Amino acid sequence: MLSPDTRVLLTDALLPPVGYAIDSVVTTTYSLDLTALLLAPLTFSARTRTGDIDDADPIALLESIRRHVGSITVFTQAGGLKLPSAYRSVLSFAENAVVEVRAPQPGRLFHPKIWLLRFVSDEDGGYLHRFLCSSRNLTFDASWDTLLVLDEDPDSADVVDPAPIAEFVSALPDLATTPMSVDRAAAVVDLARTVRGAHFACPSPFTSMTLHPLGLSEGAALPIPAVADRALVISPFFDPSTSRRFASLAPQTRIVSRAETFDRTGSAAFGYAETFTLQSVADRPGEEETADEPASEVGGVPSGLHAKAFVFDTGDSTLLITGSANATSAALGGNIEFSAALSGPSARCGIDAVWDGGRGTTGLSRIVEPYTITPAEPDAAADALARVEKEMADFRALLAAAGPQLHFTFDGETAQCTLLVPEGMVGAFDGEVTVSPISLQGEYRPLAPEVTWSGVAATNVTAFVGVRTVRDGIELFGVVKAELHGDVAGRDRLILRGHITSAQDLTRCLLFLLGGELPGDLDALAGTDRGPNGERAPGRGTVDDTVLFEPLVRAVIGDRAALDRIDALIRDLDAPADLIDAELRDLLDAVRVAHAAVAGGEK
Structure with a gap:
């Protein structure tokens, strides 16, 4: 279980x-x-410690x-x-990584929380896969x-069948509200293809595991037993029918949930089950939440219990x-979900070990x-x-699926941005709707077939559009992605130039491009000062361009990928001479020639 900290x-x-x-x-x-x-690309580059x-x-x-956003695809409701x-x-560089999707069954949600990662060996190019199944949103x-x-683990005797992962991932592109790019969809399907051969090990002390995607195929269900000797059910949400089902399937049942869930569902639905909540010291709001911020299956859980775990003891065996x-009718009957079922002694x-x-x-x-x-x-x-919150969420989903477009034209370093939405979306929500690029503060304007913003800084042009909905004094914000x-x-x-404004910045960026997975060495080279806990100290440090020489020599010997990353940066930056001087260009040209010679003429 993951705590808030x-x-x-x-x-x-x-x-x-490694x-x-x-x-x-x-x-x-x-x-x-x-x-x-x-956080994901930072982690892949070993650039975050905390x-x-x-x-x-x-x-x-x-x-x-x-470096990494081209290899990451995030499917979200x-x-x-x-x-x-x-x-x-x-965030502009991450726009193409975000794919909005909808569940095929009307009124249901896209609710799974998985990660499927494929790693490639530095030595022989072979693949390893890792799969995460979680209750935590991103x-x-x-x-x-x-x-x-x-x-x-190729040596494990307790192997988990990866086919459900492959089938689930390969189905995701078809759920997109707007068509994915051909290359990105192909990359997702290829990842699904290679994971079929993965040799996942069942974690000890469990001895077997099955994987269960829900909501994509008719009849898919979690293997919840009809009866058990004992049960422990952890879920932030229940409804009357599911609470009766879980409370009655074992003579000894403990249920852990949220106080508001228990009170709104009522004691009769939980029968003779023992009921528990997190202690107040554990069920505390986070730094950006308030104690009275509501939780709901649609709106999410800002703090407190969000874990979902169902544990059943029968004889000397346990199913987790x-x-x-969640333990709700929607989750078990129509939402797209992903859960794992583990069995062991x-x-x-069992429940005693968990408890x-x-x-x-x-x-x-x-x-x-x-x-009580x-x-x-x-x-x-x-x-x-709750009712208005769901209607607002449904409207945002409808707006995302309607294919909004954001057109922009430059006038120097500012732009005119125009949001286009189908006329039928105007008035589709019974309340006030205003929209704005998320980069602009205080620029929300009433939703219309065409909404225009002028004088927008080029670095503030974004595909992500904020949606503000208001009804009966209830105001909620969300975001949809426009084409x-x-x-x-x-x-x-222009965004690159906004971040790389000096030769010093460029040198630092080149060091990171050349540094691979050696953040400690890069800190020394780039002049990054660290505090006692590894945090970055104020200031950006100082560097000398000559520090590029040794990393470039290493690249000559074998790191062609680093040279390709440098070429892409120089091309995309299209920097003036005062940022990339003739001496640096000559050095990079010499490195390319030397690498070609070392590689036997390979370009």
């Missing part, structure tokens, strides 16, 4: 094995914080995104993008979650199901407390909020 565990799980580099990644999430998305985006060197962030607290122009929510990590599916992985802990682990009983369900009085305000039309390469060039 251990987000770094996810970044640890994304790190490539001797391998990231090759291809697919991840799925219900809600997506665009800033959190930037899991904190604010700790990242800005040049390292730029280089990591440009249409309209489920979160408005970032601060806009970063480097956000900064301060919630308690679960994370299951599967790595390949964990993943994205009760003595080592009491052991072998250096903290049992669940240490962080929960009994909860108090019948909730009818709460018209809460009911209205971008205009001189995108020119915009990207």
Whole structure:
């Protein structure tokens, strides 16, 4: 289980094995914080030590995104993008990585939280795969979650069948609200192809595992038993029918949920089950949340319990199901979800082991407390909020699927941006709708078939459009992705120039391009000062262009990929002579010639 303070565990799980580099990644999430998305490329380049985006060197962030974003595809619920607290122009380089999707069954959600990663060997080009099955969205929510990590182990006797992963991933491009690019869709399908041969090991002490995607094929269901001796059910959400089902399938049942879920569902639905909530010290809001911020299956869980785990003891065997599916009718009957079912001996992985802990682990009983369900009085305000929240989310999903376009033209270093949406979307929501590029503050304008912003800084041109909806005093913000039309390469060039403003910046960027996975060495070369805990100290350090010589010599010997990255940067930057002087150009030309000679004339 992941606590609110251990987000770094996810970044640890994304790190490539020693001797391998990231090759291809697919991840799925219900809600997506665009800033959190930037953590993945930083991790793949070993550029973050704390899991904190604010700790990242800005040049390292730029280089990591440009290097890795082409190999990452994020599938997210249409309209489920979160408005970032601060806009970063480097998000422009991540636009193509974000694919909005919708569940095929009307009224259901795209809700899985998986990562499928393919690593390539530096030595022989062979592949290794890693699969993560989680309850955590790609956000900064301060919630308690679960994370299951599967790595390949050719020597393992307990092998997990990867076919459900392959079938699930290969189906994702067809769920996109607007067609994906041919190359990106092909990369996703190729990753699904290679994972079929993966040799995933079942984690000890479990002895077998099955994988269960839901919502894509008729009849797919989790292997929840009809009866068990004991049950432990952890879920932030229930509804009356599912709470009765789980509470009655075993004579001894413990249920862990949220206080508001228990009270709104009612004690009768939980029968004789023992009910628990997180202790108040554990169920605390995060730094950016307030204690009274509501949680819902549609709106998400900003803090507190978000884990989903169903544990069943029968005889001396245990079945544990964990993943994205809540204990609700929607999750178990129509939502797109992904969960894993693990089986093993009760003595080592049963309810007592989970509840009491052991072998250096903290049992669940240490962080929960009994909860007495108090019948909730009818709460018209809460009911209205839940209803309007869902209608607002449905509208954003509809708007995303309608194919919005953002056209822009440059006038010097500013642009005129025009958002085009189908006329039928205007008035589709019974309330106020205003929109704005997420890069602009205070520029929300009423939704219309054409909405124009003038004098927009080129670095603020973005495909991500904020959507503000208001009804009955309820105001919510979300984001949809528009199709971008205009001189995108020119915009990207200006963003690059905005980050690389001096020869010193360029030298630092070239060092990162040449540095591979050696952040410690790069810190010394790039003059990056670090604090006692590894955080980046204020200031950007100083460097001398001569520090490029040794890394370039190493590239001559064998790192052609680094030279290709440098060529791409120089081409895309199209920098003036005062940024890339003749001496540096001559040095790079000499390195290319030397590499060709060392490689036997290979270009």
